[in-house]
Amino acid sequence: xTITNNITRNFLDTPSYWRDYPDRDIEFVRWxxxxxxxxxxxxxxxxxxxxxxxVSFYMHIPFCNQVCTSCPYNKFNTRNTLVERxxxxxxxxxxxxxxxxxxxxxxxxxxxxxxxTPTTLRAHELDDLLSFFKSRFEFTNRCSxxxxxxxxxxxxxxxxxxxxHGVDRVSLGVQTFSDPLLRHLGRARxxxxxxxxxxxxxxxxxxxxxxxxDYMIGIPGQTMKLWEEDVRILMQLPVNSFSVxxxxxxxxxxxFFGIQSGLTPICPSSQEADxxxxxxxxxxxxxxxxxxTYNDFGGPMSREWDDLGVKTYPIDPEGxxxxxxxxxxxxYLTDHLTHVWYECGDLMALGAGGYGFLNHHMYLNEPxxxxxxxxxxxxxxxxxxxxxxxxxxxxxRSLVLGLKLLRVKRADYKRTHGVxxxxxxxxxxxxxxxxxxxxxxxxxxxxxxxxxxxxxxNVCKAFYSDANYRLPQPxxxxxxxxxWQLRNTAEELPYATS
Amino acid sequence: MQPRRxxxxxxxxxxxxxxxxxxxxCRTYDLDxxxxxxxxxxxxxxxxxxxxxxxxxxxxxxxxxxxLSLRLASLFPDCEFFAxxxxxxxxxxxxxxxxxxxxxxxxxxxxxxxxxxxxLPVATASVDVVFSFCSLNRWTxxxxxxxxxxxxxxxxxxxxxxxxxxxxxxxxxxxxxxxxGANHEQFMGAMRSSFSVAExxxxxxxxxxxxxxxTREGINLIxxxxxxxxxxxxxxxxxxxxxxxxxxxxxxAIV
Numbered sequence: 001x002t003i004t005n006n007i008t009r010n011f012l013d014t015p016s017y018w019r020d021y022p023d024r025d026i027e028f029v030r031w032x033x034x035x036x037x038x039x040x041x042x043x044x045x046x047x048x049x050x051x052x053x054x055v056s057f058y059m060h061i062p063f064c065n066q067v068c069t070s071c072p073y074n075k076f077n078t079r080n081t082l083v084e085r086x087x088x089x090x091x092x093x094x095x096x097x098x099x100x101x102x103x104x105x106x107x108x109x110x111x112x113x114x115x116x117t118p119t120t121l122r123a124h125e126l127d128d129l130l131s132f133f134k135s136r137f138e139f140t141n142r143c144s145x146x147x148x149x150x151x152x153x154x155x156x157x158x159x160x161x162x163x164x165h166g167v168d169r170v171s172l173g174v175q176t177f178s179d180p181l182l183r184h185l186g187r188a189r190x191x192x193x194x195x196x197x198x199x200x201x202x203x204x205x206x207x208x209x210x211x212x213x214d215y216m217i218g219i220p221g222q223t224m225k226l227w228e229e230d231v232r233i234l235m236q237l238p239v240n241s242f243s244v245x246x247x248x249x250x251x252x253x254x255x256f257f258g259i260q261s262g263l264t265p266i267c268p269s270s271q272e273a274d275x276x277x278x279x280x281x282x283x284x285x286x287x288x289x290x291x292x293t294y295n296d297f298g299g300p301m302s303r304e305w306d307d308l309g310v311k312t313y314p315i316d317p318e319g320x321x322x323x324x325x326x327x328x329x330x331x332y333l334t335d336h337l338t339h340v341w342y343e344c345g346d347l348m349a350l351g352a353g354g355y356g357f358l359n360h361h362m363y364l365n366e367p368x369x370x371x372x373x374x375x376x377x378x379x380x381x382x383x384x385x386x387x388x389x390x391x392x393x394x395x396x397r398s399l400v401l402g403l404k405l406l407r408v409k410r411a412d413y414k415r416t417h418g419v420x421x422x423x424x425x426x427x428x429x430x431x432x433x434x435x436x437x438x439x440x441x442x443x444x445x446x447x448x449x450x451x452x453x454x455x456x457x458n459v460c461k462a463f464y465s466d467a468n469y470r471l472p473q474p475x476x477x478x479x480x481x482x483x484w485q486l487r488n489t490a491e492e493l494p495y496a497t498s
Numbered sequence: 499m500q501p502r503r504x505x506x507x508x509x510x511x512x513x514x515x516x517x518x519x520x521x522x523x524c525r526t527y528d529l530d531x532x533x534x535x536x537x538x539x540x541x542x543x544x545x546x547x548x549x550x551x552x553x554x555x556x557x558x559x560x561x562x563x564x565x566l567s568l569r570l571a572s573l574f575p576d577c578e579f580f581a582x583x584x585x586x587x588x589x590x591x592x593x594x595x596x597x598x599x600x601x602x603x604x605x606x607x608x609x610x611x612x613x614x615x616x617x618l619p620v621a622t623a624s625v626d627v628v629f630s631f632c633s634l635n636r637w638t639x640x641x642x643x644x645x646x647x648x649x650x651x652x653x654x655x656x657x658x659x660x661x662x663x664x665x666x667x668x669x670x671x672x673x674x675x676x677x678x679g680a681n682h683e684q685f686m687g688a689m690r691s692s693f694s695v696a697e698x699x700x701x702x703x704x705x706x707x708x709x710x711x712x713t714r715e716g717i718n719l720i721x722x723x724x725x726x727x728x729x730x731x732x733x734x735x736x737x738x739x740x741x742x743x744x745x746x747x748x749x750x751a752i753v
Contacts, residue, residue: 251533251536472672
């Protein structure tokens with residue numbers, strides 16, 4: 001008798017949220033601090049900590065016409081009545097922020113509208129929401145706003161609305177140009193390679209100057225040959241940025257059982273996936289594209305970007321490849337990343353399950369959509385969970401998240417935090433240098449190409465404080481942890497009364 | 499800089515009696531076993547697979563919805579599986595699952611009945627493998643039951659009890675808790691009612707079972723009457739390594 005083990009024991013086993021070098025961590029660090037607890041708007045604004053002028057925003061629209069089989073984010077299938085209620089609630093939330101004393105005189109300098117698929121909203125709904133937002137806040141002249149979409153959830157009318165409201169970048173979840181692979185991903189039937197190409201052309205024709213394309217590595221059935229074809233197509237498209245993500249098989253998901261039962265082909269091995277990644281990297285970087293993070297890229301560098309003052313730096317100064325990274329602090333299109341990840345800047349979260357960072361507090365909005373609607377409609381901000389980042393935690397945060405941008409300049413760091421990063425983190429940095437994961441110059445700390453890129457989450461987590469060590473990234477879809485945390489009084493614990 | 503605070507109230511074991519009162523609750527748990535709990539379920543199957551030789555008799559104590567025994571019985575039709583459960587609501591779901599399995603011609607040899615765990619309806623030294631999965635935390639008399647498991651197990655046989663470990667890393671508990679959704683009360687109730695490694699080692703020593711092993715693997719606690727391989731990590735920790743490779747085929751014949 002033979003039996004087969006069709007279940008991953010690797011990504012999906014519980015320790016996958018934390019691995020110490022030389023094991024490769026793969027959690028995809030994106031929020032910090034992680035030591036979250038119950039947090040209300042009153043907690044966040046009790047003391048005014050952060051003198052500020054600019055704020056970024058993240059707007060979460062948790063609806064999809066077709067929910068993908070591997071998506072971990074807070075999302076729901078589109079239901080018109082719920083969308084309508086949600087939109088009204090979000091307007092109330094915007095209103096509440098606009099009247100809040102902390103936001104007085106603040107200008108919005110960048111933003112990201114994600115989900116879900118925000119463009120599942122109809123054109124008039126997008127128009128209404130964005131008009132309202134723009135009527136309540138002042139935006140800077142160079143404010144860059146990105147919106148996520150799919151090839152099938154955006155059309156000319158919606159694009160007109162987006163352009164009208166200053167949305168200048170569309171991030172398109174293309175994933176692959178292989179139709180069979182798209183079916184394995186559970187994408188909508190209408191999402192085909194042709195449709196994706198046509199949508200990109202439409203956006204370009206309509207005047208969206210910045211189109212970002214998302215690709216996936218590790219899709220069930222994906223081969224090196226199919227991947228080479230995807231990379232070749234990418235180079236021919238009118239897009240000036242792109243990202244590559246690893247496909248994840250979530251336990252108990254449709255994809256999980258599809259693969260287990262043999263209905264869906266297996267995923268590439270990690271060696272194959274790594275090979276695809278390095279191939280991709282060589283192709284794009286040798287064609288003058290520039291690295292923003294280890295999985296986000298822009299370019300190719302152009303005269304226009306040069307004229308805007310966009311700066312680059314050598315990724316591998318001691319190597320023989322002339323690959324370049326983007327100095328995100330010199331480019332308005334990457335303001336959002338610089339502001340939020342690098343500078344500990346304020347980030348206003350709108351929508352259920354949105355993460356923000358205001359007044360030195362990282363926070364999550366209520367992820368339950370009905371509770372979110374009720375909270376927002378009662379005139380409240382919807383913050384429900386988060387963590388205060390004191391001076392030390394902010395210094396950590398600028399490296400935990402800043403190093404995702406591959407390089408943190410010492411002068412910038414000192415300007416933000418008043419100290420040299422090496423003085424504060426000498427021991428941690430030396431340990432990373434010893435492992436050949438980063439290097440330090442007079443100007444910056446930089447993630448070592450290629451080894452540090454491979455271990456990017458290990459590198460970022462090296463700067464977690466003791467209070468956050470071995471804690472998972474907070475989930476954007478769950479606050480259950482709050483109900484079980486130790487607090488000051490036993491009466492607050494849910495089981496005390498049961 | 500603040501040191502890490504304690505996150506959960508898990509210092510003391512807080513026993514709670516069987517929380518599954520209705521058939522509907524048991525059906526929900528059944529779905530969990532097949533979905534969000536699929537990884538520990540697979541882990542337990544991996545542990546047991548090498549011992550499922552032809553003619554082996556296996557007893558599951560606290561079978562819950564019976565899904566683990568049914569799956570193993572399907573994979574090893576030459577083995578004989580017998581399950582006991584004290585909770586009538588679970589027995590209803592075991593019946594439903596068995597009917598469904600037979601409807602699909604699963605081909606296994608599986609039977610079950612109601613029993614007290616402290617008086618197992620099985621002859622002394624008659625079973626090759628005694629096992630339980632995520633049940634220990636709801637046993638009202640855990641030591642008496644463990645002694646019963648030992649009684650019915652053949653001298654050369656094996657007892658394996660798989661449960662949660664209350665002394666698991668709190669970060670790991672946070673990670674799992676975030677993805678339990680509406681079942682967080684069930685998960686944390688079971689966690690609070692579970693043992694730590696040290697507690698169970700001390701308890702076993704108290705009933706002259708010092709030779710038994712208590713291991714923590716991830717968030718789980720595994721008790722075995724002799725040393726077995728319970729490891730659950732593989733090679734290079736990339737996302738896609740050996741995910742869907744038939745690695746059990748080689749190990750299923752090894753005892």
